[in-house]
Amino acid sequence: MGSKDDTAVESLLRLSTPSSTMDTTIRRRSFDDAQSRFKCRKVLGIGGKEPSKVLQVLGRHESYLLIIPRGYETWQLIIASCLFLFAVMWLVFPGTWLSIVGSHADPVIGNMCCRIIAGALFAIISTTWYTEPTSMLALRNTLMLQYIYSGIATFSLTWAFMTNKSKFLLGLAIIHGFLTIGSVFYYFAFREMNKPTPDKPFNKSNDDRNHVD
Numbered sequence: 706m707g708s709k710d711d712t713a714v715e716s717l718l719r720l721s722t723p724s725s726t727m728d729t730t731i732r733r734r735s736f737d738d739a740q741s742r743f744k745c746r747k748v749l750g751i752g753g754k755e756p757s758k759v760l761q762v763l764g765r766h767e768s769y770l771l772i773i774p775r776g777y778e779t780w781q782l783i784i785a786s787c788l789f790l791f792a793v794m795w796l797v798f799p800g801t802w803l804s805i806v807g808s809h810a811d812p813v814i815g816n817m818c819c820r821i822i823a824g825a826l827f828a829i830i831s832t833t834w835y836t837e838p839t840s841m842l843a844l845r846n847t848l849m850l851q852y853i854y855s856g857i858a859t860f861s862l863t864w865a866f867m868t869n870k871s872k873f874l875l876g877l878a879i880i881h882g883f884l885t886i887g888s889v890f891y892y893f894a895f896r897e898m899n900k901p902t903p904d905k906p907f908n909k910s911n912d913d914r915n916h917v918d
Contacts, residue, residue: 773838774894784851784884785833788826796823805873806865829854841899845892852888855881 795802799819800812829850836847862878865871 771838771841771844772898774891774898777838777891780887780891781833784887785830787880787884788830788833792823792826792830794823795819795826806869806871825854841895844895848888848892848895852885852892855885855888859885 796819799816802819803810803812803815832847832850836843838844859878859881862874862881866874866878
């Protein structure tokens, strides 16, 4: 009777051993796969705040957490309002603008130039209003568009004032200079506040969260 029981136990052990070994192998593979996926995500920088190894090698990193300088929304409202007023003036009243600055050009050519400038201003305004602050690239391009226009307009209006000595031109040059300074300030403020975070140095305990074995 005892020998039969021992034989039954041995047969049960033989039947259960492969399944338990298979379960252990599956669990081990699952653990290895999860660890591999974790390492890949860490190397590629997916879901993390720190710059990844790959992006550091490529020299490019953009954080998911975009830091917006204080007063940026107010500044965008100010610059969009100013450009909107200029665009309406040059689109609806080009003749009045030309007479104020003392232009002696052909009225048809002068009106056409004013309306072309107004169209460009409306394009800048639309870009400013409909660009969400979701990425550094979008904000950088918007601010670059603003300060390039304002800078060129400041230079042109100042040059025209030196020729005509019109106080109206001087006022417009000062306003555009203010817009240029503000756009350049926020452009560099965004760059400084959203710089890539450098790798953390190794400490004595070799506890480096950015290190991947």
